[in-house]
Amino acid sequence: MIKYLKYIIPHEIFQRLTIIYYKKKKIYIGKNIDLVSSKLEKNCRLAANSSIRYSALGKYSSIGRNSKVNSAKIGKFCSISWDCTIGAVPHNMNNMSINSFPYKKRLGFIEKDIEFPIQEVELGNDVWVGANSVIINGVKIGHGAVVGAGAVVTKNIPPYAIVAGVPAKIIKYRFSEEIINELLEIEWWNCNDVFLKKNLELFQKKLTKEALIEFKENLKEVNNGIQD
Numbered sequence: 001m002i003k004y005l006k007y008i009i010p011h012e013i014f015q016r017l018t019i020i021y022y023k024k025k026k027i028y029i030g031k032n033i034d035l036v037s038s039k040l041e042k043n044c045r046l047a048a049n050s051s052i053r054y055s056a057l058g059k060y061s062s063i064g065r066n067s068k069v070n071s072a073k074i075g076k077f078c079s080i081s082w083d084c085t086i087g088a089v090p091h092n093m094n095n096m097s098i099n100s101f102p103y104k105k106r107l108g109f110i111e112k113d114i115e116f117p118i119q120e121v122e123l124g125n126d127v128w129v130g131a132n133s134v135i136i137n138g139v140k141i142g143h144g145a146v147v148g149a150g151a152v153v154t155k156n157i158p159p160y161a162i163v164a165g166v167p168a169k170i171i172k173y174r175f176s177e178e179i180i181n182e183l184l185e186i187e188w189w190n191c192n193d194v195f196l197k198k199n200l201e202l203f204q205k206k207l208t209k210e211a212l213i214e215f216k217e218n219l220k221e222v223n224n225g226i227q228d
Contacts, residue, residue: 030065047082055087058125071118071137075125076189081149086135087121124159125189143184144174159184175207182212186219195222 027040030048038055045062046052052069058076063069067080070087080086091098101107103114119138123129127141130149141147141157148164148171157163160174160183173180188196196203199218202211 041076064131072121072123072135074123075127075143077125078123078127078129080129081131081133083132084129084134086123086129087118087137088134089118089137125187143189144180146174179207179209179212182216186216188215191219195219 026043028045029035030046030050032049033046034051034053035046036053038052038057040046040052040057041059041061043060044057047063047065047067049066050063050068052063053071055069055072055074057063057069057074058078060076061074061078061080063080064082064084066082067084068086069080070089072087074080074086091100095102101109103110103116105111105113121135121137122140124141124143124145126144127146129135129147130151132150133147133153134151135141135147135153139153139156141153142159142161144160145157146162147153147157147168148162150166151164151168152166153163153168155167157168157170160180162171162174163169164171175183195218199215202215205211
């Protein structure tokens with residue numbers, strides 16, 4: 001029902017109601033949050049002064065303080081640090097001016113805003129974005145990838161890659177190609193909370209091939225109905 005209220009009540013009031021709604025669902029929401037037309041799954045965390053607009057945030061994912069997320073689909077178990085910008089819109093450098101005066105009514109040159117389609121950013125599951133990073137709109141970041149602090153991401157990032165720099169470049173991968181393929185196959189982030197809790201020790205130590213085999217065996221038992 002709450003999604004229909006935005007059409008009949010002022011924006012500020014609707015935003016407050018949305019925040020109250022999510023807080024009741026045990027989602028942590030800090031002070032001075034700008035939350036507009038976004039979907040949050042369980043146990044998300046929005047730190048103080050963050051902005052999330054026209055986006056979706058998967059379960060157990062967090063947004064750090066002062067970070068801005070616009071038109072993004074963020075997976076489960078993602079960690080976005082502080083002062084990040086996700087969905088930054090570039091200016092058109094091929095036009096005579098990079099200023100927005102030819103497109104924005106508020107600047108007095110036109111009678112109606114000219115809108116341009118915004119490409120959505122996509123973050124897979126278990127992605128870590130370091131502090132002060134910028135991700136340009138339209139970029140796709142694969143599962144398990146790491147974006148180093150201060151990076152500017154302008155191109156797609158493959159799963160489990162570690163990138164850094166301006167513009168961001170691949171430094172290395174978190175695991176071997178064999179282990180990465182196994183992780184992409186099992187998709188542990190889709191496991192239910194009960195199973196993850198039973199296998200928590202495997203997440204609390206360095207990932208080895210043996211640990212991954214153990215996890216897969218436990219998952220197979222669940223799928224075969226041996227465990228509840």
